[in-house]
Amino acid sequence: MAWRALALIALILPLVGTACSSGPVVLTIAGSSQGQELELTLQGVERFRKRHPDISVNVRPTPANSTERLAVYRSIFENNPGSVDILQMDVVWPALMAEYALDLNDHLRDSEIEQHFPKLIANNTVDGKLVAVPWFIDLPVLYYRRDLLKKYGFAEAPQTWAELEEMAQAIQDGERQEGDVDFWGYVWQGRPYEGLTCNALEWQLSHGGGNILDDEGKPSLNNPGTAAGLYRASSWVAKISPPDIVQFDEDDAHAIWRQGKAAFMRNWTSPYSVAKQDPFLQDKVGVVTMPSGGYSSAAALGGWQLFVSRFSSYPKQAVQLVRFLTDEREQRRRAIDGSFAPTRPALYKDSEVLSSMPFLLSIDQILAEAAVRPSTELGLRYESVSQAYWKAAHDVLNGANAELRLAEAEKEIQAILQDQE
Ligand code: GLC
Numbered sequence: 001m002a003w004r005a006l007a008l009i010a011l012i013l014p015l016v017g018t019a020c021s022s023g024p025v026v027l028t029i030a031g032s033s034q035g036q037e038l039e040l041t042l043q044g045v046e047r048f049r050k051r052h053p054d055i056s057v058n059v060r061p062t063p064a065n066s067t068e069r070l071a072v073y074r075s076i077f078e079n080n081p082g083s084v085d086i087l088q089m090d091v092v093w094p095a096l097m098a099e100y101a102l103d104l105n106d107h108l109r110d111s112e113i114e115q116h117f118p119k120l121i122a123n124n125t126v127d128g129k130l131v132a133v134p135w136f137i138d139l140p141v142l143y144y145r146r147d148l149l150k151k152y153g154f155a156e157a158p159q160t161w162a163e164l165e166e167m168a169q170a171i172q173d174g175e176r177q178e179g180d181v182d183f184w185g186y187v188w189q190g191r192p193y194e195g196l197t198c199n200a201l202e203w204q205l206s207h208g209g210g211n212i213l214d215d216e217g218k219p220s221l222n223n224p225g226t227a228a229g230l231y232r233a234s235s236w237v238a239k240i241s242p243p244d245i246v247q248f249d250e251d252d253a254h255a256i257w258r259q260g261k262a263a264f265m266r267n268w269t270s271p272y273s274v275a276k277q278d279p280f281l282q283d284k285v286g287v288v289t290m291p292s293g294g295y296s297s298a299a300a301l302g303g304w305q306l307f308v309s310r311f312s313s314y315p316k317q318a319v320q321l322v323r324f325l326t327d328e329r330e331q332r333r334r335a336i337d338g339s340f341a342p343t344r345p346a347l348y349k350d351s352e353v354l355s356s357m358p359f360l361l362s363i364d365q366i367l368a369e370a371a372v373r374p375s376t377e378l379g380l381r382y383e384s385v386s387q388a389y390w391k392a393a394h395d396v397l398n399g400a401n402a403e404l405r406l407a408e409a410e411k412e413i414q415a416i417l418q419d420q421e
Pocket of ligand 1: 092
């Protein structure tokens with residue numbers, strides 16, 4: 001990947017250089033972490049700068065892992081709040097970031113705000129304050145190797161977890177017999193962090209275990225569907241998935257997949273465009289919706305937004321950059337070049353966007369059906385609830401008794417809810 005590194009350095013240097021040498025206005029945007037995502041952001045920023053030569057922009061990469069990124073943001077706001085102007089915000093953080101953000105209702109026209117999916121605007125609004133502008137939607141998909149399914153006689157991609165297990169095992173056994181000793185059936189995210197909350201919620205929902213909170217807002221984990229989902233995932237560890245899958249995040253799973261060392265992968269949509277540009281994977285990758293556990297298929301709703309820090313010295317210019325990066329042209333480019341699903345309904349009618357992300361066709365439906373983490377209901381408490389949840393899931397992956405751990409997590413969550421009522 002030397003060329004990628006060089007391309008990156010070539011893009012970063014002029015930006016940094018200009019920031020130091022000219023123009024009184026210097027904006028810093030924190031978020032996009034590495035690889036393709038960072039490259040796309042740098043290109044967007046460069047386009048902005050061509051239009052606004054008087055504004056310099058630094059791109060400050062932060063960890064890709066959402067939980068680690070949140071910790072970095074916290075330390076920024078604690079230690080040096082004026083050091084960033086614009087930040088990338090996870091779809092589950094509006095309540096957590098609200099106190100640091102400008103109210104974008106005061107800076108954007110209604111007609112601009114209305115161009116995004118209303119559900120995302122509602123998600124990003126806390127007590128009437130528009131905390132952030134939607135930038136892209138993340139939805140998980142199941143990646144599979146079309147060539148290997150064919151080689152082992154499977155006519156179609158799996159629709160259920162049981163089918164996935166059967167195929168993953170058969171392909172893994174076969175590939176290992178042919179000498180690929182570190183080939184794995186299925187890679188996903190098992191590290192104790194926000195990504196495990198997404199994976200576990202999908203196992204839970206797809207086995208009929210409901211969401212983390214029930215319709216009345218009470219924790220609802222200690223049930224047979226949730227236990228079945230967690231037991232199933234724990235049976236994959238060291239069997240069809242690497243033993244250290246319990247420390248994998250999205251990038252770890254993607255790294256194995258990119259090397260051609262796995263038959264299936266759960267990940268968000270952006271690895272699709274990476275595969276399309278990869279000489280080895282290019283013609284081999286298929287994408288389907290996540291498998292069902294006999295109940296339904298479930299896909300966690302993820303995604304990222306941009307907000308302006310209320311500590312920014314240049315709020316007007318920062319809003320200009322947010323407006324530019326989230327506009328239709330930029331979202332279109334990021335969809336076509338990077339498989340980042342847009343937050344603007346208009347782009348779901350764009351033939352080039354649709355052909356570059358064929359699985360995007362049913363996004364309206366997926367958005368209506370997506371597994372939504374209960375961040376709106378929980379507000380500031382979401383973080384500790386999610387942590388209690390992912391810790392329980394992680395223990396079960398490591399062999400703990402699911403019924404016991406789920407009962408404990410349910411109590412912990414009850415206490416969190418009562419504590420802060
Ligand atoms: C992706 C999603 C985000 C989620 C995170 C978990 O970045 O967009 O919503 O919280 O993954 O790892």
